[in-house]
Amino acid sequence: MERMIKVEEIEKLAELSRIEVPEEEKKTLASDIEAILEYISQIQEVASVEPESVAGEQRNVMREDGTPHKSGLHTENLLNAAPKREKNYFRVKKILSQD
Amino acid sequence: MIDFNTKTLKELQEGLASGEFTSLELTKHYLKEGKKGNGEINAFLEIFDNATEQAVKADKKIKKGEKGDLLGIPIAIKDNMLMEGKKATAGSKILENYVASYDSFVVKKLKNAGAVIIGRTNLDEFAMGSSTENSAFGVVKNPHDKKRVAGGSSGGSAAVIAMNGSPISLGSDTGGSIREPAAFCGCVGLKPTYGTVSRSGLIALGSSLDQIGPFGKTVSDVETVFNVIKEHDPKDSTSIRNPKFYKGEKKKLTIGVPRDFLTEGVSSDVLERFEAALAELKKAGHVIKDVKLPYIKYSLPVYYIIMPAEASTNLSRFDGMRYGLHVEGEELLEDYNKSRGVGFGKEARRRIILGTYVLSSGYYDAYYGKATVVRQMIREDFDKAFKGCDAIATPTAPGPAFKIGEKEDPVSMYLADIFTVPANIAGIPGISIPMGTVSRHDIELPVGFQLMAPHLHEETLFTLGKEIEKYTN
Numbered sequence: 001m002e003r004m005i006k007v008e009e010i011e012k013l014a015e016l017s018r019i020e021v022p023e024e025e026k027k028t029l030a031s032d033i034e035a036i037l038e039y040i041s042q043i044q045e046v047a048s049v050e051p052e053s054v055a056g057e058q059r060n061v062m063r064e065d066g067t068p069h070k071s072g073l074h075t076e077n078l079l080n081a082a083p084k085r086e087k088n089y090f091r092v093k094k095i096l097s098q099d
Numbered sequence: 100m101i102d103f104n105t106k107t108l109k110e111l112q113e114g115l116a117s118g119e120f121t122s123l124e125l126t127k128h129y130l131k132e133g134k135k136g137n138g139e140i141n142a143f144l145e146i147f148d149n150a151t152e153q154a155v156k157a158d159k160k161i162k163k164g165e166k167g168d169l170l171g172i173p174i175a176i177k178d179n180m181l182m183e184g185k186k187a188t189a190g191s192k193i194l195e196n197y198v199a200s201y202d203s204f205v206v207k208k209l210k211n212a213g214a215v216i217i218g219r220t221n222l223d224e225f226a227m228g229s230s231t232e233n234s235a236f237g238v239v240k241n242p243h244d245k246k247r248v249a250g251g252s253s254g255g256s257a258a259v260i261a262m263n264g265s266p267i268s269l270g271s272d273t274g275g276s277i278r279e280p281a282a283f284c285g286c287v288g289l290k291p292t293y294g295t296v297s298r299s300g301l302i303a304l305g306s307s308l309d310q311i312g313p314f315g316k317t318v319s320d321v322e323t324v325f326n327v328i329k330e331h332d333p334k335d336s337t338s339i340r341n342p343k344f345y346k347g348e349k350k351k352l353t354i355g356v357p358r359d360f361l362t363e364g365v366s367s368d369v370l371e372r373f374e375a376a377l378a379e380l381k382k383a384g385h386v387i388k389d390v391k392l393p394y395i396k397y398s399l400p401v402y403y404i405i406m407p408a409e410a411s412t413n414l415s416r417f418d419g420m421r422y423g424l425h426v427e428g429e430e431l432l433e434d435y436n437k438s439r440g441v442g443f444g445k446e447a448r449r450r451i452i453l454g455t456y457v458l459s460s461g462y463y464d465a466y467y468g469k470a471t472v473v474r475q476m477i478r479e480d481f482d483k484a485f486k487g488c489d490a491i492a493t494p495t496a497p498g499p500a501f502k503i504g505e506k507e508d509p510v511s512m513y514l515a516d517i518f519t520v521p522a523n524i525a526g527i528p529g530i531s532i533p534m535g536t537v538s539r540h541d542i543e544l545p546v547g548f549q550l551m552a553p554h555l556h557e558e559t560l561f562t563l564g565k566e567i568e569k570y571t572n
Contacts, residue, residue, distance in 0.1 A: 040401075
């Protein structure tokens with residue numbers, strides 16, 4: 001499979017991944033990803049016989065539909081790890097913009 | 100003066116029980132050795148000075164005649180397992196100041212068994228790597244040759260054993276991260292069957308591949324620790340309920356060797372050590388035969404699709420909002436981009452981007468979809484092979500520990516895991532046992548013998564592992 005990973009593609013993937021990538025790193029990242037893709041593309045040569053079952057055992061794991069612990073038991077502990085909090089909330093910037 | 104460093108776990112337990120020495124003496128010894136060695140090796144990210152408090156408590160219990168499977172025994176844990184009130188960095192800047200809010204399942208099990216947790220060990224960022232060169236807190240040096248890596252990602256947990264900083268430790272293995280560093284540092288490392296040790300409280304890399312396991316000086320050491328940490332946990336949905344472990348009834352075992360797979364890129368002296376170890380197993384009455392695993396050669400490419408896909412998903416939780424590093428931007432989106440851009444190191448960014456690529460619409464079927472199909476074919480390869488043998492043997496890694504900075508391009512680094520990745524793909528247990536040394540520039544470097552067995556057949560690994568140990572000792 002011939003493919004050239006362009007810097008624009010890295011920018012798009014970085015945007016989707018919510019990661020700011022430094023300008024000088026984009027080019028090396030593009031060539032790294034291209035080399036890795038070339039390597040992993042080997043699997044395309046495997047004739048696609050449908051295996052009998054899909055990898056990974058599928059099963060449901062249930063618990064009683066009750067309260068697993070006392071309400072508020074972990075609140076303080078968890079909120080203490082937050083970079084910014086306000087009362088019992090995580091403080092973040094507004095999510096909806098005006099326009 | 101008691102020489103703790105040459106004692107096995109069992110001997111340490113006997114010494115504690117008989118009153119030959121106390122847990123406090125033992126703990127102080129390892130804290131001292133750990134600090135002494137760490138300046139150069141960088142295996143510990145933190146050594147817990149207050150571990151002595153746990154040791155004092157253990158000594159009281161021992162005096163009262165109370166029992167615990169690891170009562171009073173020091174242990175180090177890889178810094179991707181949460182321990183309430185202690186930092187858990189995963190080797191990343193994004194969690195540099197994160198303090199764990201709760202105990203991981205394994206830490207709880209260790210505490211219940213009376214173990215004395217003496218420190219957090221260094222690792223590749225988010226366990227992504229085979230050398231710990233990706234740690235945000237510096238590389239772990241190999242105690243056998245400080246110009247070389249200790250392996251990874253659990254390089255710290257392997258190096259603490261080799262430098263006598265702890266008698267036992269825990270690591271995690273996603274594609275070889277316990278077995279490869281164990282081989283490089285000359286200790287024993289076990290990756291148990293997927294689902295036998297809970298992942299609750301383990302900072303996730305590839306959820307369908309990750310497994311916690313022990314390091315030790317001997318096979319019996321890791322066996323003891325495995326027996327302490329294995330248990331069903333409702334908090335891990337992939338944890339096996341009522342696992343039926345094989346009990347090791349068979350005495351004469353058949354060991355399969357996938358010789359077709361051992362051709363490329365393996366150092367000739369590593370192969371010599373491997374053949375010599377096989378010959379010893381044969382002398383001990385076991386049968387060695389060739390096995391064919393036609394799809395095993397696709398394990399590494401399959402791994403480098405599934406693991407980044409799962410990693411990019413798992414790492415999306417690090418957003419700078421609920422915990423971890425927060426970098427201020429103009430608006431919310433910029434907060435995310437900056438926090439993640441600054442917080443994640445190069446390899447983490449590379450794998451997140453790769454994972455995003457293989458999961459994106461248009462490429463999903465060709466990469467992720469195809470990889471899950473081939474993964475199943477590899478599992479079936481193993482199922483078929485295990486109908487004719489009890490265990491499969493390979494060298495743990497193609498060579499001994501490589502030099503720091505030697506493998507700069509990602510693919511050559513990934514190839515260090517070629518023999519260890521298949522066990523994670525199939526979810527089967529694997530162990531690395533020292534099989535002697537090879538010489539590089541007049542320095543003797545340890546190399547490892549890997550054994551894999553069917554699901555829940557850890558016992559076979561222990562039985563054969565002990566035979567190899569007899570020979571190398």
